[in-house]
Amino acid sequence: MKLSLESILSDIRSGKPPSLLLLHGDDFQVHAATQALLDLLVPAENRTFNLERFDGQSTSWDQIEAALMTPPFLPGAKTVWVESAPYFASAENKGEMGEKVLRLWGDGKKDEAARLLIDLLKLEGWTQERWERLEARSAAAEIAALLGDEGKEAREAAEGLLAYCRGQTLELSQGRGSEADKLMEFLEHGIPPWGVLLLTTAHVDRRTRLYKKFAEKGAALDLAVERERSGKIERATLAQFLDRRLKEAGKRIEPRAREMILARAAPQLWAVHQELEKLLLYVGDEASIRAKDVEEILLDQGEGWVFDLTKALAARDSLAALGQLARLLSRGNHPLALLGPIASEVRRLLLARQLMDGEMGRRWNSGMDYNQFQRSMLQDGAPPLPGNPYAAYMSFKSAENFTTQELARDLELVYQADIRLKSSGNPPRVVMERLIVELCQQK
Numbered sequence: 001m002k003l004s005l006e007s008i009l010s011d012i013r014s015g016k017p018p019s020l021l022l023l024h025g026d027d028f029q030v031h032a033a034t035q036a037l038l039d040l041l042v043p044a045e046n047r048t049f050n051l052e053r054f055d056g057q058s059t060s061w062d063q064i065e066a067a068l069m070t071p072p073f074l075p076g077a078k079t080v081w082v083e084s085a086p087y088f089a090s091a092e093n094k095g096e097m098g099e100k101v102l103r104l105w106g107d108g109k110k111d112e113a114a115r116l117l118i119d120l121l122k123l124e125g126w127t128q129e130r131w132e133r134l135e136a137r138s139a140a141a142e143i144a145a146l147l148g149d150e151g152k153e154a155r156e157a158a159e160g161l162l163a164y165c166r167g168q169t170l171e172l173s174q175g176r177g178s179e180a181d182k183l184m185e186f187l188e189h190g191i192p193p194w195g196v197l198l199l200t201t202a203h204v205d206r207r208t209r210l211y212k213k214f215a216e217k218g219a220a221l222d223l224a225v226e227r228e229r230s231g232k233i234e235r236a237t238l239a240q241f242l243d244r245r246l247k248e249a250g251k252r253i254e255p256r257a258r259e260m261i262l263a264r265a266a267p268q269l270w271a272v273h274q275e276l277e278k279l280l281l282y283v284g285d286e287a288s289i290r291a292k293d294v295e296e297i298l299l300d301q302g303e304g305w306v307f308d309l310t311k312a313l314a315a316r317d318s319l320a321a322l323g324q325l326a327r328l329l330s331r332g333n334h335p336l337a338l339l340g341p342i343a344s345e346v347r348r349l350l351l352a353r354q355l356m357d358g359e360m361g362r363r364w365n366s367g368m369d370y371n372q373f374q375r376s377m378l379q380d381g382a383p384p385l386p387g388n389p390y391a392a393y394m395s396f397k398s399a400e401n402f403t404t405q406e407l408a409r410d411l412e413l414v415y416q417a418d419i420r421l422k423s424s425g426n427p428p429r430v431v432m433e434r435l436i437v438e439l440c441q442q443k
Contacts, residue, residue, distance in 0.1 A: 003221055005033050012040045017077065019191045020218020022211075024088070024204045027112070028270035029223040034081070034200055041079045041196055049073035056085040056201070057115040061182040068186075068195045079196040084115045087180045088204035088211045089123060097123075097203055098147035105157050107268060114165045116202065120146065134162065180210050187217050225269060232267050235388075241269060242276070249280050252288040255370050255390045260294040275299055309338070310345040314398035318440035325432055335421055335428040342435070343414045348385060350407040352392075352399035355384055366400055413438050 011017060021037065023030045042051045052067045064082055072078035089097065097120045104113035121131065124146065140159035144150050147158065191197055197218075204211055206222075214220055226234035233241075242261060246253055253261075261279075265272045275298050282297045283289055309328070312320035328338060356364050363376045373393045377384055385392040402410075417435040420426040 003219060005036065005221060005223075008219055008221065009036060009040060012037070017041060017196060018219040019196055020187070020214060021196065021198045022085070022088075022204075022214055022218065022220040023198070023200045023223060024202065024220070025223035026225045026269050027109075027202055028268065028273055029225070030200050030202070031270075033221065033223060034198070037198065038079065038081070041077060041198075043076075046074050046076060050076055050078050051081065052078075053081045053083070055115075056082045056087075056199070057118055061179045061186075065182070065186055068197060069192060071192075071194055077196050078194050079198055081198045081200070083200050084112070084119075085199035085201040086119050086122070087183050087199075088201065088206075088208055088214075089119060098149070100203060101147055101161070102149060102154060102157055103267075105161050107271065110161075110164055111168075112202070113161060114168060117143075117161060117165065119203075184210050184213060187213050227267075233265065233269065233272075235262060238262055238265055238272070241272065245273070245276050246289070251280065251283070251286075254288065254290050256394070257289050257291040257294045259388075259390055259394075260291060261298060264294070264298055266299075310341060313342065313345060313436065313439055314349060314394075314401065316401050316440045316442070318437055321436045321440060322433060325436060329429060329432075335432050336418075338432065339414065339418055339421065342439075343411070346407060346410045346414060346439075348395050349399045349402060350404065350411065352385060352395040353402060353404050353407055356396065356399060357404060360384060364396060366397075410439050 008018065008021070017040075023033050023037075038047075038051070050072045054064055054067070056064075059082070064080060067080050068078075070078075097116060101113050101116050101120065104110075104116065139162060140155045141150065143158040143162060144154040147154060199214075206212075211220065226237045228234055239258075239262060242258070261276075264275075266275070279289065279293065279297050283293050286293075309321060309324040312318075312324055325338070329335070355361075360377065365372070365376075368376065370390060370393050373396070374389060377392075377396070378389060385395055399407075413435060417431055420431045421428055
């Protein structure tokens with residue numbers, strides 16, 4: 001049976017807490033799980049004496065072990081919590097670590113990015129002497145290459161990150177191997193009967209001997225979120241997170257508002273959580289969250305522009321679509337990157353129109369709401385178009401704005417725009433504006 005947070009909490013409640021705990025994965029989920037565990041392991045009134053907290057990046061294992069070997073001052077278990085535990089990474093996953101450093105820095109999580117960079121440098125075999133010789137500006141390109149991205153933005157991020165590390169006087173402590181070996185030896189001898197060792201970290205390599213030993217002796221809980229190839233949180237995981245939070249808040253949500261949140265969600269759960277809290281504060285005592293509420297308050301941190309741009313095109317609203325185009329181009333989006341979603345939307349509308357003109361014409365009613373659509377149009381629970389049922393419903397409604405001939409012609413217009421964008425002498429903005437006007441006009 002797969003280990004879960006609930007099973008660990010249940011063991012603690014029954015008086016059988018594991019003495020060794022490792023939480024790793026998504027920052028938000030690790031933080032939330034840690035708080036839930038500490039609430040049970042160490043009552044608030046005992047935390048001054050029975051909880052010791054260490055930064056694994058700056059504290060030697062000898063100090064941590066000394067804390068574990070010291071009996072608690074008050075009755076009950078003594079918990080030693082080591083944050084950013086650096087013992088379980090390896091050179092095999094340094095590429096993923098580099099991506100994580102840049103993402104944390106870009107999200108404003110400077111401390112976490114700095115600690116993970118130090119961790120990565122240790123894996124690369126850097127010494128304290130080499131670290132002290134570095135100059136932030138001249139070493140930015142070298143660090144960016146280590147992080148796996150040598151572009152201008154990555155170099156600027158690396159320069160700022162190095163300067164921040166120096167400002168925080170972060171250092172490379174003794175080599176990772178010796179620290180990991182000491183933890184391995186500690187696991188072999190066993191933890192004192194009064195102690196609980198809690199390690200939290202974002203990144204581990206589960207193939208290492210130390211990780212396997214820790215999982216054998218204690219409890220190692222993977223709290224990573226499932227992701228798509230693009231790096232976005234998997235839709236099902238994100239939807240489950242959203243639905244759980246709305247249930248806790250006692251709120252209903254319109255289907256379109258739900259789709260907008262899923263489209264605009266950031267690639268990190270902590271950022272999604274922050275935006276949801278803002279949204280809940282905004283709606284206040286209202287029982288339901290509407291699409292206009294999401295549009296007013298929720299930051300677009302994902303690829304919500306796809307939703308907004310294609311929605312305007314499907315409604316044949318050229319002014320709104322041109323406004324979305326201007327916004328996207330001003331943010332540096334390449335026209336060819338915008339053409340792909342437009343082509344996908346036209347194909348989807350064409351398929352919906354063909355289904356309406358054919359086998360599903362008798363079941364489709366232009367006035368039906370989403371609940372009626374589910375009862376009438378879903379076959380064995382599956383939508384007639386790829387994707388989720390609500391997206392299929394919206395495609396059918398939007399397809400009513402077009403004829404099959406118009407949508408077939410629109411695909412040809414997209415193809416011609418692609419050729420013009422790849423040919424010299426055609427201003428990309430003009431090509432895209434022309435395409436949008438042609439797609440939206442009545443033919």
